[in-house]
Ligand SMILES: [Zn+2]
């Protein structure tokens with residue numbers, strides 16, 4: 001499977017799940033995932049978003065109006081995997097470029113090693129935050 | 145009662161921590177910590193190394209996870225199977241809590257007032273709680289030098305107001321340990337009290353659990369039960385350094401030594417017109433080499449739903465202090481707090497969980 005997509009801030013706090021077949025016995029499932037951009041570079045927008053969060057969460061102490069200590073803002077998308085039988089784990093981290101693998105003896109950090117069953121697999125992208133006007137992602141999964 | 149120095153909020157490379165479980169445990173041992181909870185974000189896969197690391201080091205690792213959701217971060221402790229956070233919305237957190245409880249696990253609200261999205265996604269607790277019975281603990285102190293941080297002060301005040309409303313919720317500290325650097329500011333320690341299982345805690349026998357090739361299922365061990373029991377009972381005391389504990393009993397004018405002592409987290413019944421006595425112990429010896437508390441006059445405070453009941457200046461030394469509470473009728477909880485200079489800042493240095501008070505007529 002090789003899919004890509006473009007999302008904006010309306011995707012914040014949603015999940016995108018791809019369900020796809022793995023029809024041949026695979027000793028190794030590999031996943032490549034990336035998204036771009038990672039960082040909001042527009043300081044005017046960043047200031048606005050940060051100040052509104054500071055107000056919302058009670059960090060608007062007039063003595064310490066230092067929005068810059070929270071800059072820059074980042075997009076965050078995390079990836080989790082469910083095989084046809086069980087949850088295989090999740091990679092909750094900031095990296096916008098990730099490589100994962102699952103095999104009987106090893107798995108990349110965040111995932112459980114183990115036998116890879118044939119059937120319908122799921123990869124879920126959890127979109128914690130999109131702060132840039134657009135965010136493009138690409139997801140590739142293959143077995144071998 | 146044996147008090148186990150613990151750290152209940154940690155991360156590894158399995159989420160966004162910058163250390164392996166081995167490195168984390170070495171850093172914990174260097175601080176005199178005997179028990180950690182591994183609470184990686186949204187995964188329990190770091191527990192694949194748990195038995196080996198426990199056997200090699202003697203530390204105890206409680207299986208945990210940090211639900212790192214869109215609307216709050218919730219710590220889970222002591223569950224066997226992964227509980228899926230992804231399907232729950234902002235009004236559904238209690239369903240998620242029920243699933244954790246169904247496995248005998250506990251839940252705690254992590255860093256409730258840390259600034260939230262989009263700065264720290266989901267970090268501020270936004271879930272409404274309809275039934276506080278369901279929340280086992282609140283991480284009222286978070287990160288390094290928590291007592292001087294505004295978000296921890298807000299969490300502490302929130303916890304106090306919940307106690308005042310009659311809820312019995314355990315308070316903890318959590319370093320939210322992602323990395324270790326040479327000149328890290330000091331972290332707090334959460335001491336967990338175990339009574340029946342002192343022997344167990346000293347034993348180095350690591351219970352062999354089934355060695356399945358892979359699983360998202362975690363086997364619990366006897367020490368996990370000690371930890372969960374302590375957390376459930378509120379037998380927990382938090383400190384930057386010295387161990388602060390206390391007991392309460394109803395004064396018996398003739399045989400006061402025989403009066404039953406109630407410890408942190410327990411409920412004591414204090415009949416009308418009886419005097420409640422607290423015995424407050426400061427222990428500056430345990431973990432002594434892992435923190436620096438300069439010689440000074442410390443302020444010892446007994447706090448309650450009626451505000452401060454007692455305070456005294458005390459020296460930095462191991463000692464027991466008595467405190468008699470004559471008009472106890474209006475009290476529903478008491479706890480002890482210690483203030484002073486720590487790492488060049490004046491702040492709260494330690495606090496206990498509450499002893500809860502009822503009044504039969
Ligand atoms: Zn968190």
Ligand SMILES: [Zn+2]
Nearest residue numbers: 153155210320
């Ligand atoms: Zn955390």
